[in-house]
Amino acid sequence: MFRKDQISKLTDERLVELLSSSRSNEALTELHARYSNKVLGYFVRMLHGDLNKAQDFVQELFMKILEKHHQFDLSRKFYTWMFTIATNMCKTEYRSTNRMTYSENESDFETGADWNENTADKDQFNSKLKIAISKLEEHHRDAFVLRHVQDLSINEISEILNISKGTVKSRIFYGTKKIAKELIEFKPTGEGSVFKMN
Amino acid sequence: MEREMNSKEEQLYDLMESKPFDELSSDETHFVLSQTTKEEYIAGFSALGSAQSLNDGFTAKPLVLPSKRAVIVIPLYQTIAAIAAAVLISFFVFRSNEVIINEVNVPSVAVADTVFIDNSKYDTVIEREIQFVDRVIYQKAQEQIVEREHIQTNSYMPVPAINSEDITSVGQSLKNDETYVLVQDLIVGNESGIFGRD
Numbered sequence: 001m002f003r004k005d006q007i008s009k010l011t012d013e014r015l016v017e018l019l020s021s022s023r024s025n026e027a028l029t030e031l032h033a034r035y036s037n038k039v040l041g042y043f044v045r046m047l048h049g050d051l052n053k054a055q056d057f058v059q060e061l062f063m064k065i066l067e068k069h070h071q072f073d074l075s076r077k078f079y080t081w082m083f084t085i086a087t088n089m090c091k092t093e094y095r096s097t098n099r100m101t102y103s104e105n106e107s108d109f110e111t112g113a114d115w116n117e118n119t120a121d122k123d124q125f126n127s128k129l130k131i132a133i134s135k136l137e138e139h140h141r142d143a144f145v146l147r148h149v150q151d152l153s154i155n156e157i158s159e160i161l162n163i164s165k166g167t168v169k170s171r172i173f174y175g176t177k178k179i180a181k182e183l184i185e186f187k188p189t190g191e192g193s194v195f196k197m198n
Numbered sequence: 199m200e201r202e203m204n205s206k207e208e209q210l211y212d213l214m215e216s217k218p219f220d221e222l223s224s225d226e227t228h229f230v231l232s233q234t235t236k237e238e239y240i241a242g243f244s245a246l247g248s249a250q251s252l253n254d255g256f257t258a259k260p261l262v263l264p265s266k267r268a269v270i271v272i273p274l275y276q277t278i279a280a281i282a283a284a285v286l287i288s289f290f291v292f293r294s295n296e297v298i299i300n301e302v303n304v305p306s307v308a309v310a311d312t313v314f315i316d317n318s319k320y321d322t323v324i325e326r327e328i329q330f331v332d333r334v335i336y337q338k339a340q341e342q343i344v345e346r347e348h349i350q351t352n353s354y355m356p357v358p359a360i361n362s363e364d365i366t367s368v369g370q371s372l373k374n375d376e377t378y379v380l381v382q383d384l385i386v387g388n389e390s391g392i393f394g395r396d
Contacts, residue, residue, distance in 0.1 A: 036258035148249035173211040180242035
C-alpha cells in the first residue's frame with residue numbers, strides 16, 4: 001500500500017488504476033488536485049464564462065472519471081481521456097441549451113478604445129478575447145481552447161476530438177482568423193511584445 | 199465536409215503562432231501581406247499569445263466525494279473459526295436425535311377378510327403342581343446324555359411322569375348308577391345326549 005505522500009508521486013495512469021482499489025478516494029482527490037483548475041478553465045471558456053456551471057461540471061467530470069475508470073485505456077494519457085469526457089459533456093450541454101450568450105465581464109470592455117492608449121491594457125484585451133472566443137462556433141472554439149488555452153498538442157487534440165490532425169489545424173486556423181477580426185478594431189501593437197504596457 | 203487548410207494558410211498559421219509582425223523577414227512579410235492584413239496578423243498573433251493566460255486564476259471547488267458504504271472486513275481466520283464452532287455445536291446438539299418419520303393419514307389395509315376363532319374345549323384338565331429342575335450332564339461318552347433329575351422338595355411329594363394311564367378316568371359315571379333316582383332334581387343324560395329324569 002501507499003502512504004499519503006507516495007500517492008502524490010504516482011503517475012496519472014497509476015492513479016486511475018488505484019480508482020478500483022479501496023484507496024479510490026485518495027487517488028481521485030490527487031487527480032482532482034492536479035487537473036481541476038486546468039479543466040475548470042476549459043469549462044469556463046466552453047460554457048461562455050459561466051463559472052458556477054463550470055464548477056459543477058468539474059465535480060461531475062470527476063464523478064464520471066470515478067464511474068468510468070475501467071474504460072480507461074492505459075496506453076493513453078490520462079488527461080487526453082479526461083478532456084475527451086469534458087468535451088462530450090460540453091457537446092451534451094450545447095444540445096440541451098443552445099445558448100450563445102456571454103456572461104463574464106462583458107461590460108468591462110469599452111469597444112472602440114484605442115489599444116495604444118494608456119487605458120488599453122492586458123485585462124481589457126483578455127476580456128475582449130474571451131468574448132471573441134465565446135462567439136466562435138462550437139467546433140472552432142473547442143479546437144482553439146484546447147490548443148491555445150489548455151496548451152495541448154495537435155496530436156492530443158486529434159485524439160480527444162477524434163478527428164484528423166489536418167482538421168484540427170484547420171479549425172484552429174479559422175478560429176484564430178475569426179478572433180483576429182473581432183480584435184482588429186482595437187489595434188493591438190505589432191511590436192515584439194504582444195501588449196504595450198504602461 | 200470541413201474545409202481543409204491549404205499550404206499557404208498552414209504557413210500563415212505557423213508564422214502567426216511563432217513570430218510577431220515586426221520580426222518577420224522581408225519574404226515572410228511579403229507572404230503575410232499577400233494572405234492577410236498587417237492588423238489582422240497582429241491581432242491573431244496577440245490572441246494566440248494571450249489565450250493561455252485566460253486559464254489563470256481559476257480555483258476549483260474542493261471535490262465532493264461520494265459517501266462510501268461502510269465496509270466491514272472480516273478476517274479470514276474469524277470466518278473459519280465461526281464455521282468450525284457452528285459445526286462443533288451442531289455435532290453435540292443434534293447427534294442423539296434420531297430422525298423420526300411418521301407417516302400420517304396412511305390408509306389401513308386389511309390383511310384378512312374374515313377370522314374364525316375356534317373355542318377350544320377341554321374335557322378334563324388335571325392340574326398338578328410339578329416342580330422339577332432339568333440339569334444337563336455331560337458325560338465322557340461320545341453321546342451326550344441328558345438326564346432328568348427329579349429333585350424332591352420339602353413340601354411336595356415326588357410324582358411319577360405323566361402318561362396316558364394317569365389321565366384315564368377310573369370312576370363310574372352317574373348315569374350308570376341306579377341310585378341316581380334318589381337324588382332330587384337330578385337330570386342325567388341318556389345315550390342320545392338328552393338329560394333328564396326318565
